[in-house]
Amino acid sequence: MTILADLRSRTNTWHRPSALAAGALGVVAVLCAAAVVLDQRTLAGAPIWAKPFKFAVSGALYFATWSWLVSLLPRFRRTAGLLTDFLIAIFTVEYVLLVFQAARGRASHFNNATPQDALIYQVMGTMIACLWVATLALTVLVMFTKVPDRASYWAVRAGAILSLGGISLGALMTSPTARQLAQWKAGGPRDMVGGHTVGLEDGGPGLPILGWSTVGGDLRIPHFVGMHALQALPLLAIALAALAPRFTRLRDDVVRARLVLIGAAGYAGLIALVTWQALRAQSIVHPDATTLGAFALLVAAVGLGSWAAVRVR
Incomplete structure (x- = not known):
């Protein structure tokens, strides 16, 4: 059974609380988008409600996916459901604090300017750590999930593992920047600890919406x-399943599995590439020749691997 067929057959068995959470966050995202238009305040050069909007969209996608993944588990579904409920509670606390800070016009992350700001940031950091542990536990459970379709099997596993790694990369933003360390050494205030921009202070020009x-x-x-x-990666498996009726080779689940694995390797390479680019203080929209060359090699490797996966019988 492909992911496409599985999505259709399991709609009524999805984990209900996380599906409701995804729907609620979708509504919240719309409200935040309206708030961006109605509330013209900015923080560090970005609309004050942009971060709550992005977190709501991201959370909606996250919980919708886990709602489906929990339905796949032949065993430990109750345990996975409880872990997912725990994730919802954690995310709710973090999101409420984020909105609270936005409404006050205060930074929610890295902010130690006042005791209240520092406490909120510490609580949010604890929530993120708990979210990571719960996601790790859910990922381990997913590793034991039996999915008949090989492409779906590898898409679920590789997607869960890479997602866990992506959450872990958030830790790179929590270390003090060189400028902050210099400020502290000179006796300046420790109002901000960490940041997401490398080479500059947070708050400069950014991409629309994403920032x-x-x-x-x-x-x-x-x-x-x-x-x-x-x-x-599950979307890749769904796309391959949808194309299978039109392309004979894609009807073979071994071929689709190979393509998913190649896609997972390419996605891992993309994560490594954008991490390397960011750590070199290079903007995503202004890659140098080295970054472009590495990206070209990655695309070529994925392209050749995909061609071979389809051709080899």
Whole structure:
């Protein structure tokens, strides 16, 4: 059974609380989009409600995917359901604090300017650590999931593992920057600890909606790309299944599995590439020749591997 068929057959067995959470966050995302238009305040050069909007969209995708993944488990479904409920509770606390800070016009992350700001950031950091542990436990359970279709089998596993790695990359943003260390050494205040922009202070020019820096490296990019492998790879398997009726070779689940594995390797390479680019203080929209060359090699490797996967019998 392919992921496409499985999505249709399991709609009524999805984990209900996480499906409801995904729907609620979708509504919240719409409200945040309206708030961006109605509330013209900015923080560090970005609309004050942009971050709550992005977190709502990301959370909706995250919980919708886990709602489906939990339905796949032949065993430990109750345990997985409880872990997913725990994830919802953790994310809710973190999101409420994020919205609270946005409403106050205060930074939610890296902010130690006041005791209240520091406490909120510490609580959010604890919630993220708990979310990582719960996601790790769910990923382990997914590794024991038996999915008849080989492409679906590898898409689920590789997506969960890469997503866990993407969440882990968020830790790169928590270390003090060189400028902050110099400020502290000179006796300046420790109002901010960490940041997402490499080479510059947070708050410079950024891409519309996403806000990713257009003048320096941005560690939010590998964090985002990695975290959403959980959606990207199953979507690849779904696309291959949808194309199978039109292309004879794709009707073979071994061929589709090979393509998913190649896609997973390519996705892992993309995560590594954007991480390397960000750490070199290079904007995603201004790659140098070295980055472009590495990207070209990655695309060529994925392309050749895909060609071979389809041709080899």
